[in-house]
Amino acid sequence: MKKIKTLTNITAIAIVVVLLxxxxxxxxxxxxxxxxxxxxxxxxxxxxxxxxNTPSPSSYSPEQWETIGLHMQSRALITAAEREKIVSFxxxxx
Amino acid sequence: MKTQxxxxxxxxxxxxxxVAINLSAQDNAADSVLNERLSAIEKDIxxxxxxxxxxxxxxxxxxxxSAQKINNTVDGFTTREKTNSLGDVDHFEFxxxxxxxxxxxxxxxxxxSFSDNGLGVNWADxxxxxxxGLILRAGYLVLPFGxxxxxxxxxxxxxxxxDPMGIADMTPTDYGIEMEGGxxxxxxxxxxxxxxxxxxxxxxxxxxxxxxxxxxxxNKTLTARLGWLxxxxxxxxxxxxxxFGKLGDAGTPFANASGKMYAADLNYVNTFQPVLVNxxxxxxxxxxxxxxxxxxxxxxxxxxxKNHTSSSFIQCALRPTGAGKLIRNFELAGRYTHFDTPAxxxxxxxxxxxAAGLNYWLSWRSVVKLTYEAYKGKSTASKFLDAYxxxxxxxxxxxxxxxxx
Numbered sequence: 001m002k003k004i005k006t007l008t009n010i011t012a013i014a015i016v017v018v019l020l021x022x023x024x025x026x027x028x029x030x031x032x033x034x035x036x037x038x039x040x041x042x043x044x045x046x047x048x049x050x051x052x053n054t055p056s057p058s059s060y061s062p063e064q065w066e067t068i069g070l071h072m073q074s075r076a077l078i079t080a081a082e083r084e085k086i087v088s089f090x091x092x093x094x
Numbered sequence: 095m096k097t098q099x100x101x102x103x104x105x106x107x108x109x110x111x112x113v114a115i116n117l118s119a120q121d122n123a124a125d126s127v128l129n130e131r132l133s134a135i136e137k138d139i140x141x142x143x144x145x146x147x148x149x150x151x152x153x154x155x156x157x158x159x160s161a162q163k164i165n166n167t168v169d170g171f172t173t174r175e176k177t178n179s180l181g182d183v184d185h186f187e188f189x190x191x192x193x194x195x196x197x198x199x200x201x202x203x204x205x206x207s208f209s210d211n212g213l214g215v216n217w218a219d220x221x222x223x224x225x226x227g228l229i230l231r232a233g234y235l236v237l238p239f240g241x242x243x244x245x246x247x248x249x250x251x252x253x254x255x256x257d258p259m260g261i262a263d264m265t266p267t268d269y270g271i272e273m274e275g276g277x278x279x280x281x282x283x284x285x286x287x288x289x290x291x292x293x294x295x296x297x298x299x300x301x302x303x304x305x306x307x308x309x310x311x312x313n314k315t316l317t318a319r320l321g322w323l324x325x326x327x328x329x330x331x332x333x334x335x336x337x338f339g340k341l342g343d344a345g346t347p348f349a350n351a352s353g354k355m356y357a358a359d360l361n362y363v364n365t366f367q368p369v370l371v372n373x374x375x376x377x378x379x380x381x382x383x384x385x386x387x388x389x390x391x392x393x394x395x396x397x398x399x400k401n402h403t404s405s406s407f408i409q410c411a412l413r414p415t416g417a418g419k420l421i422r423n424f425e426l427a428g429r430y431t432h433f434d435t436p437a438x439x440x441x442x443x444x445x446x447x448x449a450a451g452l453n454y455w456l457s458w459r460s461v462v463k464l465t466y467e468a469y470k471g472k473s474t475a476s477k478f479l480d481a482y483x484x485x486x487x488x489x490x491x492x493x494x495x496x497x498x499x
Contacts, residue, residue, distance in 0.1 A: 017318065018273070018288060029227070031278035035326055046328045049370070050363050052251045053458040060150075067150045067195040070223065071203065075245060077276040077285035077321065080226035 031081070040089025043082050051076060057093035065090045153190035153205070156249030158463075158494030160185075168484030185256060185494065186210055187249060199223045217267060227275035234305075235272055238287035238319040239265045239335045240357040240376045242407075249496030253372070253411040253427035254451045255465035256492065260405025260433035264355065264378045266304035268292055268315070283323040290314050296341035296351045299440045300387055300401050311349070315339025319357075329364040333357075341382060348385055355380045368416025377406040390440070390479065397479065399438040407431040413455075425453040427465075435474075440481040442474035459498040466491050 038046075048054045060068055069087035072078065078086070161178035189207040196202075201223070205216040219233030236244045243265035246252060270291025277284050293315030294302040319335040337355040342348030355378065362373040380403040386396035409429035415422050433445040451465035469488040475481035 017286075029277045029279050032281045032326075035278060035281055050328060050331065050361060051245050053455065055458055059459070063148060064150050066198075067148050067193050067201070068152075070195060070198075070201045070221070071193055073223075073276070074201070074203075074221055074229050074231070074274065077274060077287065079276040079278050079283065080223075081278070082276070 031079075036081075038085070040085035040087075041093075043078075044086045044089050047076065047078050047082060047086065048072075055090070057090045060090075062091040062094060148195040150193045150195070151190055152193065152499060154187065154248050154250055154496065154498045155189070156185055156187045156494060156496040158185065158255060158492055160255075160490060160492045162488055162490040165487045166484055167486075168482070185249065185492070189216060219272075225275075227277045229274050231272040231274070233269070234267060235270055235289055235291065236267050237265060237270075237289050237291060237317040237337065238272070238274070239317055239337050239355065240319070240378060241321075241331075241333060241359045241361065242374075242376050246374060248498065249494065250459050250461060250498040252496075253374075253409060253425065253453065253463075254429055254449050254467075255463045255494040256449060256467055256490075258376075258405070258407035258409070258429060258431040259445055259447060260403070260431075260435075261376055261378060261407060264357075264380060264403065264405060266291075266294055266302075268294075268304050269307050270314075281326040283328065285321040285323075286319070287321075288316070288318040290316055293339040294341050294353065295343065296348050296353075296382065296385070298388055299390075300382070300385070300399065300436065301441065302341055302353065302382070311340050311342060311344040313340035327364075329362060331359075331361040333359040333361075335359070342385075351383050351385050353380065353382045365415065368414050370413045370415045372411040372413070373409070375406070375408040377404070379404045397476070399436050399442070399476070401436050401439070403435050405431070405433040411453075423455045425455065427451045427453060437474035438476045438478075440475055440479060442476065442481075443471050443483075444474055445469070445471040461496050463492070463494045463496065465494070 045054060057065075065087050069083045073080065073083040159178070159180055162176070164175045164177070166173050166175075187207060187209045189205050189209075191203065191205040194202040194204075199222060201221045202219070203221070204218045207214050207216045215234060217234055217236050219231050219235055221229050221231040224230050238244065240261065242258070242261045247257060247262055268289075268291035270289050272287065272289040274287040275285065277286075291314065292306060292309040293311075293313065294304040295306060295310045296302055315337060316339060317335070317337040319333055321331055321333040323331045335355075335357040337353070340350070340352045342351035357376060357378045359376040360373070361375075362371070364371055382401035384398055384400065386398055389395040389397050407429055409427065411425055411427040413422070413425040427450070429449045431447045431449070433443075435441050435443050435445075447467055447469040449465055449467040451463055453464070454462045456462065467488075467490045469486070469490070471486040471488075473481075473483040473485070475483060
């Protein structure tokens with residue numbers, strides 16, 4: 001009985017978390033003005049090195065950076081706005 | 095006798111030279127314009143490929159050499175062994191990664207891997223970028239438990255030649271579905287990653303195995319991680335993870351066996367001129383319900399133990415990025431790891447290791463690593479089941495080259 005109750009609690013928490021996360025991820029949360037003003041170069045310097053060295057823009061073609069950008073958004077869970085700015089910076093710095 | 099050439103010959107020669115220079119200059123200008131046009135067209139073609147199919151092969155390779163000295167003491171008797179091998183048997187890896195982007199919303203990722211375990215697959219999944227903060231994924235996934243396996247395990251990212259014991263082993267890859275995303279929160283950021291998968295399977299010795307496409311029971315395993323970046327410059331990320339699910343095969347004495355796992359992770363990267371400080375840490379904790387396991391000497395009998403496993407590591411790397419060209423490519427790294435497996439089981443042990451390394455970065459994505467690791471493992475396995483293996487001490491030296499392509 002206790003096990004069933006624990007499982008029910010976990011399921012309820014999971015459902016609430018999923019619903020909240022879905023709501024915020026679809027509605028979007030706001031970045032502060034300072035954060036929203038950051039350039040692609042600054043975001044590239046800040047975010048890439050959280051896991052690895054900052055990549056050279058010449059490492060991939062502009063078209064390939066689009067693909068790498070999506071891959072990195074899903075690995076490092078950077079925001080979509082950060083990905084767009086970083087990819088734009090890398091494409092324009094070839 | 096000298097012949098005097100008439101002045102008109104010089105005038106004609108001068109005219110011819112002027113015309114030639116002019117024509118040459120026009121040619122150069124035309125070449126330059128043509129080259130610029132060609133370059134622009136090439137760029138255009140490269141960027142605007144027809145259709146929506148965009149295929150990219152990238153990946154990584156890790157090769158090296160390892161030399162080990164192993165001392166094992168059981169009941170006062172010590173055996174010594176020395177080994178060395180090319181190919182760095184524990185960490186050799188050749189993993190091309192195939193990324194196939196369809197437009198801006200769909201991404202297929204596939205990473206086959208050839209390692210000391212043979213040919214395998216690290217992950218194979220398809221992602222749909224549904225909204226700015228929502229990615230939906232299905233396939234063969236690295237579950238979101240901590241960050242080491244998903245983000246830091248690649249040879250060209252890892253600061254040391256070896257993986258921290260137990261950390262990656264406790265992060266299953268499984269068939270399932272996943273939702274994740276990164277979200278701005280004012281000056282902070284958060285990210286979430288939630289997966290539902292077939293779940294792991296409890297084996298007869300109390301270990302767990304994962305990655306079966308056919309679920310061993312009707313229950314699905316929930317894995318979730320929540321990350322928080324409290325500073326506006328993203329230097330610090332803190333994360334907590336949990337994994338909950340049934341482990342036992344349906345219709346067996348293990349049918350009700352279940353597991354709970356928790357993890358906490360920390361990632362701090364910041365520059366204190368002229369040094370880049372990089373700190374990583376993760377703590378894993380796994381608890382499986384007490385079950386009667388068949389005695390390997392007499393399967394009609396059973397034995398039990400507290401099936402509790404924990405592992406953790408803390409790692410610090412320093413790189414003088416503000417120094418001169420040669421010095422800034424060096425990096426110092428150190429790591430402490432602990433890994434405890436269940437006492438009185440067939441595989442119980444208390445293990446720890448200290449690793450120190452000097453790396454030289456040849457480029458942003460290729461590195462030569464020299465790592466020394468001292469390991470100590472004290473068996474806590476059941477003496478009653480003849481599984482006790484005494485005290486093992488190992489000293490190992492690794493020379494490794496890792497690259498991302």
